[in-house]
Amino acid sequence: MIKYDAAEVGEIETGKCKIFNINGRSIGVYYNGENYFAIRNVCPHQQAELCKGKISGTTLASKPHEYIYGKDGEILICPWHGWEFEIKTGQSLVDPDRYKVKVYDVSIENNRIMVYM
Amino acid sequence: MNSDKMKKQSKFNHGIIDCDVHQGVKSYEDLKPYMPRVWWDRLNAYNATLPFLLYRPISLERSDASPGNELPAGSDPGFAKVDFLDRYSIDRAILTGNLLSVSAHNNPDYAASLASAFNDYTLDTWIPSDDRWLASIVVATQDPLLAAQEIDRLGSHPKVVQVLLTSGSREPYGQRRYYPIYEAAVRNNLVIAIHGGGEGDGINPPTTAVGYPTTNFERHNILAIHHMSQLNSLVCEGVFETFPTLKVVFVEGGLAWLPHLMWRMDKNFRGMRSEVPWLQRKPSEYIIEHCRFTTQPIEEPDNQELIQMLRMMRAEKTVLFSTDYPHWDNDSPLFVLNKLPEEMRRRVAYENAVELYQFNVNPIGAGGNSR
Numbered sequence: 347m348i349k350y351d352a353a354e355v356g357e358i359e360t361g362k363c364k365i366f367n368i369n370g371r372s373i374g375v376y377y378n379g380e381n382y383f384a385i386r387n388v389c390p391h392q393q394a395e396l397c398k399g400k401i402s403g404t405t406l407a408s409k410p411h412e413y414i415y416g417k418d419g420e421i422l423i424c425p426w427h428g429w430e431f432e433i434k435t436g437q438s439l440v441d442p443d444r445y446k447v448k449v450y451d452v453s454i455e456n457n458r459i460m461v462y463m
Numbered sequence: 464m465n466s467d468k469m470k471k472q473s474k475f476n477h478g479i480i481d482c483d484v485h486q487g488v489k490s491y492e493d494l495k496p497y498m499p500r501v502w503w504d505r506l507n508a509y510n511a512t513l514p515f516l517l518y519r520p521i522s523l524e525r526s527d528a529s530p531g532n533e534l535p536a537g538s539d540p541g542f543a544k545v546d547f548l549d550r551y552s553i554d555r556a557i558l559t560g561n562l563l564s565v566s567a568h569n570n571p572d573y574a575a576s577l578a579s580a581f582n583d584y585t586l587d588t589w590i591p592s593d594d595r596w597l598a599s600i601v602v603a604t605q606d607p608l609l610a611a612q613e614i615d616r617l618g619s620h621p622k623v624v625q626v627l628l629t630s631g632s633r634e635p636y637g638q639r640r641y642y643p644i645y646e647a648a649v650r651n652n653l654v655i656a657i658h659g660g661g662e663g664d665g666i667n668p669p670t671t672a673v674g675y676p677t678t679n680f681e682r683h684n685i686l687a688i689h690h691m692s693q694l695n696s697l698v699c700e701g702v703f704e705t706f707p708t709l710k711v712v713f714v715e716g717g718l719a720w721l722p723h724l725m726w727r728m729d730k731n732f733r734g735m736r737s738e739v740p741w742l743q744r745k746p747s748e749y750i751i752e753h754c755r756f757t758t759q760p761i762e763e764p765d766n767q768e769l770i771q772m773l774r775m776m777r778a779e780k781t782v783l784f785s786t787d788y789p790h791w792d793n794d795s796p797l798f799v800l801n802k803l804p805e806e807m808r809r810r811v812a813y814e815n816a817v818e819l820y821q822f823n824v825n826p827i828g829a830g831g832n833s834r
Contacts, residue, residue, distance in 0.1 A: 394795075
């Protein structure tokens, strides 16, 4: 695994995802105010630029006609067909074993955001 | 995927004609120069411009296809050329607009004026921007005589290839009140396109025949019933006997319902033919000769099952490729066309549309384009 210098701390605003080209791959780096997350900018469905979608919460599994909102800031929604992915794991909510987006480890060193690939 | 890679991979040994691309205005203000003053105030009035009863969890226009400055996707022809035509190596793209609930408005004169203004805007703003764009003219169906006038007004424009109706309607399209529209289409050598839109809005009947669905998910799952109902009506009422040169393309209704409907119609015809003595052939024969169906939103079963279904509906003759760019549920050309066997792919991607719209084409790569 190689460590790549992606950006400076502060370059990504809280709640935003910024897209970088890292080692020839398009990767979104998201900052939730506490931690940084790196996720491949390609939806496994039709190859749309996933990280241009909305970061959101979503409805959690519930009984019919019961609505429970949760996972605020933990879900990335594809701007094309609305597929939802867990930012932490890259797994799709509907079919987590079949549809996954690659996620990468991130660390902070000397005020730089480092992505491990 | 970057655009260079995408372009390389989309070079099949035939072209691509996209039969459903949505263009729109930056704001309704753009239409004022084309509309009488009397209607202007409605363009900015809440809930009066167009009727629309729907919440969409994902916005209709793709957020990643905005030309910038928070403008809606599909509002800038220059941006769409680069983001869409060039990126996917599209040879021709038929614009279908975004006035898809115009026929649901309660005021037939305003609706007709809005449709005319939108058509003029498209011909002034989009069509001159690139040779690959072709136009549909949208008509408001509340008053079929006004619709026919609009078809005669613009039908001879060399870039106009079809007349667009929405699948939501007050009455089934086979009924005689709509015949002035078909007469005008035939007179101007134009295809009729029936595109989703207006179902359950304004003056139209509910989104389903049993009432309104609760969610957009439930609504979207069942939308094809409108395409089914319109196709059924056109065939049973004998529209293709009355207008033997009429061609109708069903846009954005999906595909897999067609084998079901054709089989059911042919079976019932054996026992109930006496009700429709004007039909000289089996219903499915009218459909295969006169009707075409666009791919998006393509059903996504196992690929073997998809190919089986396409063969059942004679896709090599009846199916046209479409993306629905820049709407949220658009299909990328690679995603759809790579699923198909080569022979079927060539027909769907290119040849069926060339034949339907009577494009004059030189051999691929020679760059000919007379329409």
